[in-house]
Amino acid sequence: MRFRLIPSAVFASFSLCGVVRAEMPALIPLPARAELKEGRFVLKPGTRVVAGKGLENEASFLTERLLRSTGQAPGSAGDGAEIRLEIVPALGAEAYALSSGPSGATVRGGSAAGVFYGIQTFLQSLPAAAFGSVAAPKEDWSAPALLVEDNPTCAWRGMHLDSSRHFQPKAFILKFLDAMAAHKLNRLHWHLVDSEGWRLEIRKYPKLTEVSKDAPAYYPEEIPTNPSFRAKYRYGHLHGGGHYTQDDVREIVAHAAKRHITIVPEIEFPGHAMAALMAYPEIGTTGKPPTAVSNITTDLIGVHPKAMNFLKDVLDETMELFPGPWIHFGGDEAPKVQWKNDPYTQKRIDELGLRVNDPQHPNASEDRLQAWMFNEMAAHVARKGRKAVGWEEIMHGENIRHLAKGSVIMPWLSAANGVKAANAGYGVVHTAVSPFYLDSYQSKDPGEPGALYQGPFTAEQIHRFNLFPDSLTPEGRGNILGAQCQLWTELMPRTDDVEYQAFPRTCALAELTWTAPERRADTEEFMNRLAAHGARLTAMGLNHRRSAPPASLKWTPAFLTASRPWVVALPAETRAKLLAGETLTLHFAYQEGAHGLDVTAVELLADGKAVAEDRHDGFTGTHPRQADYQLKLPAGSKPERVELKVTAKGSGGDDSHGEIRLGTRP
Numbered sequence: 001m002r003f004r005l006i007p008s009a010v011f012a013s014f015s016l017c018g019v020v021r022a023e024m025p026a027l028i029p030l031p032a033r034a035e036l037k038e039g040r041f042v043l044k045p046g047t048r049v050v051a052g053k054g055l056e057n058e059a060s061f062l063t064e065r066l067l068r069s070t071g072q073a074p075g076s077a078g079d080g081a082e083i084r085l086e087i088v089p090a091l092g093a094e095a096y097a098l099s100s101g102p103s104g105a106t107v108r109g110g111s112a113a114g115v116f117y118g119i120q121t122f123l124q125s126l127p128a129a130a131f132g133s134v135a136a137p138k139e140d141w142s143a144p145a146l147l148v149e150d151n152p153t154c155a156w157r158g159m160h161l162d163s164s165r166h167f168q169p170k171a172f173i174l175k176f177l178d179a180m181a182a183h184k185l186n187r188l189h190w191h192l193v194d195s196e197g198w199r200l201e202i203r204k205y206p207k208l209t210e211v212s213k214d215a216p217a218y219y220p221e222e223i224p225t226n227p228s229f230r231a232k233y234r235y236g237h238l239h240g241g242g243h244y245t246q247d248d249v250r251e252i253v254a255h256a257a258k259r260h261i262t263i264v265p266e267i268e269f270p271g272h273a274m275a276a277l278m279a280y281p282e283i284g285t286t287g288k289p290p291t292a293v294s295n296i297t298t299d300l301i302g303v304h305p306k307a308m309n310f311l312k313d314v315l316d317e318t319m320e321l322f323p324g325p326w327i328h329f330g331g332d333e334a335p336k337v338q339w340k341n342d343p344y345t346q347k348r349i350d351e352l353g354l355r356v357n358d359p360q361h362p363n364a365s366e367d368r369l370q371a372w373m374f375n376e377m378a379a380h381v382a383r384k385g386r387k388a389v390g391w392e393e394i395m396h397g398e399n400i401r402h403l404a405k406g407s408v409i410m411p412w413l414s415a416a417n418g419v420k421a422a423n424a425g426y427g428v429v430h431t432a433v434s435p436f437y438l439d440s441y442q443s444k445d446p447g448e449p450g451a452l453y454q455g456p457f458t459a460e461q462i463h464r465f466n467l468f469p470d471s472l473t474p475e476g477r478g479n480i481l482g483a484q485c486q487l488w489t490e491l492m493p494r495t496d497d498v499e500y501q502a503f504p505r506t507c508a509l510a511e512l513t514w515t516a517p518e519r520r521a522d523t524e525e526f527m528n529r530l531a532a533h534g535a536r537l538t539a540m541g542l543n544h545r546r547s548a549p550p551a552s553l554k555w556t557p558a559f560l561t562a563s564r565p566w567v568v569a570l571p572a573e574t575r576a577k578l579l580a581g582e583t584l585t586l587h588f589a590y591q592e593g594a595h596g597l598d599v600t601a602v603e604l605l606a607d608g609k610a611v612a613e614d615r616h617d618g619f620t621g622t623h624p625r626q627a628d629y630q631l632k633l634p635a636g637s638k639p640e641r642v643e644l645k646v647t648a649k650g651s652g653g654d655d656s657h658g659e660i661r662l663g664t665r666p
């Protein structure tokens with residue numbers, strides 16, 4: 001194959017007449033600093049990846065990625081245009097600097113992780129096909145020359161994935177990790193056990209993964225696109241589909257590590273435990289199999305030696321598989337009825353001195369017992385240098401003073417509880433239902449598949465979330481580790497459903513946790529970048545929600561400047577009319593700013609490719625001239641996504657505001 005090369009004469013003529021043709025790629029997450037430079041980086045069959053010591057993994061990641069997407073391995077012949085990877089410790093561990101241009105590209109990172117993130121930004125400067133697995137040798141494998149300096153805001157940039165309620169095959173987990181890596185996310189909180197199925201092979205307790213073996217992977221009424229879906233009635237029922245063998249887990253952990261992602265496994269106790277209690281009733285409070293079938297039940301794992309030893313055994317095997325610093329213990333939604341009625345459990349409360357006589361809080365003693373159980377297991381994993389993570393219930397009430405130091409809390413019920421936990425000295429990962437639970441509607445669009453939370457919890461809400469509220473003390477602020485989106489899969493029976501709920505909201509989470517708050521202040525501008533980023537999600541093979549059109553077709557200097565064309569999605573109804581063969585008409589109506597906007601061209605993009613253009617100078621000030629444009633889709637084309645690309649010249653775009661008035665005519 002041959003890369004399609006852009007003749008150098010074209011560049012010469014560009015620079016001779018002083019026209020800046022380059023356009024800033026839609027980088028997500030937005031880097032701390034990104035500038036366009038003169039010229040383009042051109043990937044050629046001979047382009048070499050040259051890596052310093054300790055970057056063998058990053059070099060092979062990049063080489064493999066380019067091989068998959070271009071169909072051509074970066075060469076060894078070398079024609080001078082190299083991609084150089086280097087570690088520069090002074091940059092700070094996850095920071096990087098990227099410089100690319102006609103003579104090659106250099107990615108410097110404070111560590112291998114920093115270099116890896118610089119590679120991701122470099123890939124985003126190439127055509128979206130750089131994220132695909134289908135070789136696209138005919139693509140224009142060039143990129144605008146860039147200078148980027150970047151570092152993350154949060155250490156914990158996480159996604160949670162529930163593989164218990166519905167099991168996802170190993171191949172999906174690998175794909176999901178790839179998608180996380182493309183967004184510089186670095187923690188996968190993996191919910192491996194729950195009432196509906198225990199998904200992690202534990203050699204000492206083989207029945208754990210056997211109990212759900214013969215249950216259906218999903219039930220027909222759970223399909224969220226089925227208008228009569230009633231998945232809620234399947235809460236608590238066993239779901240089959242499979243489990244991860246220890247070999248699977250080792251492969252997944254290694255895949256994650258190569259992408260600088262730490263997996264945080266969740267072994268939940270004492271509630272959400274029906275699968276475990278059905279496999280081994282003797283670990284339960286009553287010693288009998290659970291009878292209720294529900295999402296939250298009173299069937300709890302006990303605190304007697306058999307139960308405690310079971311948990312320690314399971315944690316031992318878990319720690320052997322997952323080398324990361326954190327093990328999640330769950331701890332949410334554990335009603336205390338059984339513990340209250342069980343004589344042995346009550347005796348333990350007294351023996352341990354945990355009795356609290358508080359008429360206002362009748363379960364206070366049992367809650368203290370849960371914190372004791374959590375702390376026992378935290379001490380167990382601490383012997384191997386690990387830290388415990390728990391859902392916020394574990395610190396409620398009195399327990400906020402009794403929890404093992406160094407524990408990490410996930411406040412899912414409210415962001416305010418996160419502030420409380422951080423101010424009390426615990427590490428906190430923002431996980432509040434609103435806006436971080438992705439088992440929610442993501443828009444008010446009537447076509448959205450069924451979801452648990454009405455919401456909608458939108459990408460914009462995630463993007464605008466305040467990680468550092470004023471109520472944090474200075475110490476509390478330092479305890480905010482980051483944020484994480486939750487993918488509870490009760491209502492996501494198929495991996496397509498998971499992908500749809502996850503993307504593009506995950507992209508907003510990536511920018512929230514990576515980009516400094518003042519740098520990501522303009523959410524509307526983010527939504528425009530997100531619309532363009534959709535092509536990369538498509539290339540990754542993700543069943544993502546096609547980005548909603550921006551709230552308006554208003555232009556501001558944040559979107560449209562002389563050096564940066566503006567790509568904006570068309571509303572669904574306009575797209576439908578264009579598909580039906582109508583002509584799009586648009587008028588640029590200037591509203592404010594010292595200058596009008598000098599438009600030079602409007603193009604129609606069908607699934608990211610220009611298919612029609614109206615190229616003439618239009619002036620949009622108070623006395624507009626020729627500020628009307630007309631475009632038509634080629635006959636027979638049926639794109640999923642139709643966007644406008646607007647190019648301007650002169651200084652007008654730098655301070656001009658206005659709106660595009662759209663119309664169609666037969």
Ligand code: ACM
Pocket residue numbers: 332333391412
């Ligand atoms: C939870 O959603 N129960 C943590």
